[in-house]
Amino acid sequence: MKTRFALTLMALLPLALVACKAQDGSADTTAPAASTPAATEAAPASTAATPADTATPAPAGNEQATAAPAEEGHQPPVNAQPPSGPAPVEGTDYLVIEGGQPYQQAAGKIEVAEVFGYVCPACFRFQPLIGPWKAGLPSDVQFVYVPAMFGGTWDDYARAFYAAETLGVREKTHEALYNAIHVEQSLKGERGKDSVEDIAKFYAKYGVDPKQFADTMASFGVAAKTNRAKQFATRSKITGTPSLVVNGKYLVKGTSYQDMLRIADHLIARERAAKQ
DSSP: OHHHHHHHHHHHTTSOOOOEEOTTSSOEEOOOOTTSOOTTSOOOTTSOOOOOOOSOOOTTOOOOSSOOOOOTTOOOOTTOOOOOSSOOOBTTTEEEOTTOOOSSOOTTOEEEEEEEOTTOHHHHHHHHHHHHHHHTOOTTEEEEEEEOOOSTHHHHHHHHHHHHHHTTOHHHHHHHHHHIIIIIOSSOGGGSOOOHHHHHHHHHTTTOOHHHHHHHHTSHHHHHHHHHHHHHHHHTTOOSSSEEEETTTEEEOOSSHHHHHHHHHHHHHHHHHHHO
């Protein structure tokens, strides 16, 4: 499935990146172009969109600017290496989130949260980069996905994300769901209205009872998680997807998908240095 996903994406990448918008018009989720700010801000319709995410991401480049000696009794994080490129500039490469907080802080961890939407073409194009980057993060970094709650179909798929998490199938269905919407088109995404039953049938392919999945989507536990996700996005000043938030403090901007990851690497290193 992953091979098919990657091959199909390569066929799509020469196309111009397309802006995706919440059904209720509450947020404009524009894909980042090579010459404009990344998708955390809405790009003008006339902006030329050149995919900059076709290159293979550098492995594990998310790390400390200067390797400081470990304090006595503390081990350095696994895979921590100096980040590449120049130090990011506030206002250009990232925004400081006043009063920001991590989505789910883990003791001793630096959190990186991606606010995303399954129905968003920009997030679909970002996934082949964010997946390997996430896998190479140092041991002191915790990565979390946070589904955007922009109304309509966005909210249904956010509930599906948390239902899949509750039922233990999120990891093996995350990329497959992008594929079903944007490649196979067995689900409509923003092209139409997928019912809860339609979404549940997709997860049935992965061993989940459709009725149980639909019931879980409507459960109090999932409602609590989606409310928390919406509060996090609001608090973090999210205006579009995909967006990266580092430790609840910094909203990444950048000029391309790869630039977003480079900037996140530097901000992770900054947070690590602040703890020493």
